[in-house]
Amino acid sequence: MWNEHRHEKQDPRVAAIYPRGIHEAIAEPLRALDGIEACTATLDEEEHGLTQAALDTTGVLIWWGHMAHGEVRDDIVARVKKRVLEGMGLIVLHSAHYSKIFKALMGTTCSLKWREASDKERLWTVNPGHPISAGLPEHFELPMEEMYGEPFGIPEPDELVFISWFTGGEVFRSGAAWRRGNGRVFYFRPGHETYPSYHDKNVRRVLANAVRWARPTVRIADVCPNVGPLEPLPPDPDAQSRSHIGHR
């Protein structure tokens, strides 16, 4: 569980809701589940806590960030992206729609409309057979959340799991899933820092389901190998000229 961990240090309202940080609020209930070991990393740690050794032992990475996307080192973003393409799962939360890693994996703006006001959010489970919907009601509400509205600048999701409606009238694709290389990516919308959304039981269930869904099944490094044939080949009339141009 990776967290920027800045709002909690700077805003007493956020610290009151998440006294041990958003990362602990998310990691702690995951730790209580069978088959999940959850640890945390934050922006201000050495290499943001995302060393190659840490990523090598990570099956699923959850990402929360907002005010300091620009401080995340580009070489570490590339390292995380490489691990996703190899098979690591990535769960992107709320304002991390604008994180470098999400934009790098989506290839689009990832922009949206937003409003910090008094909206209620109602999430509709539009894909009840999806593993991330397991045990969730047809819809559930968060009494107060920041509004995010369409159009959301994402590529067409491979699977859409939740759609949100807000009191002000907007709708938003709030739970969307993609495959990127061998890895699975899930974006989940709730989690503005001044609201206690990560204490909500349905939100916690979504995150637990998403971690299980995003677990790697393989780890395949990008080595682009030059290989010999499986079967004997006929004589190659161009073999000599190909050796001159150094064909891979």
Ligand code: ZN
């Ligand atoms: Zn927010």
